[in-house]
Amino acid sequence: xxxxxxxxxxxxxxxxLRLSCAASGFTFSSxxxxxxxxxxxxxxxxxxxxxxxxxxxNYADSVKxxxxxxxxxxxxxxxxxxxxxxxxxxxxxxCNAQRIVVGRNYWxxxxxxxxxx
Numbered sequence: 001x002x003x004x005x006x007x008x009x010x011x012x013x014x015x016x017l018r019l020s021c022a023a024s025g026f027t028f029s030s031x032x033x034x035x036x037x038x039x040x041x042x043x044x045x046x047x048x049x050x051x052x053x054x055x056x057x058n059y060a061d062s063v064k065x066x067x068x069x070x071x072x073x074x075x076x077x078x079x080x081x082x083x084x085x086x087x088x089x090x091x092x093x094x095c096n097a098q099r100i101v102v103g104r105n106y107w108x109x110x111x112x113x114x115x116x117x
Contacts, residue, residue: 001025001106003095008111011085015115019080021095021108029053029073031099035080037091037113044094048080052099062088085115 007019019035034049048069049058057069068081078095095108 003108
């Protein structure tokens, strides 16, 4: 099983970034996918989640209206489009795959996002 995040970097406040997570080694279309983040000294938090068929999404209040999660089950990829970035969005962003009914939960290695002027 692999979840490989990409797209992080250093940007200025107000800029946009597009994070990608490429999945392999499991039946991607059967798993809910989510993005989480962890800032220094803070606990990991859920940012956005999308169900297995892409029909339902959920967002943390702090990113609603700015971030969009999407998935392509044909390409085994989940995307987090981040707009209007703020310094408080600075964190390591992790991709997660979860299928509760079979007790499977997978994490990527994370990608750093830094928002600073």
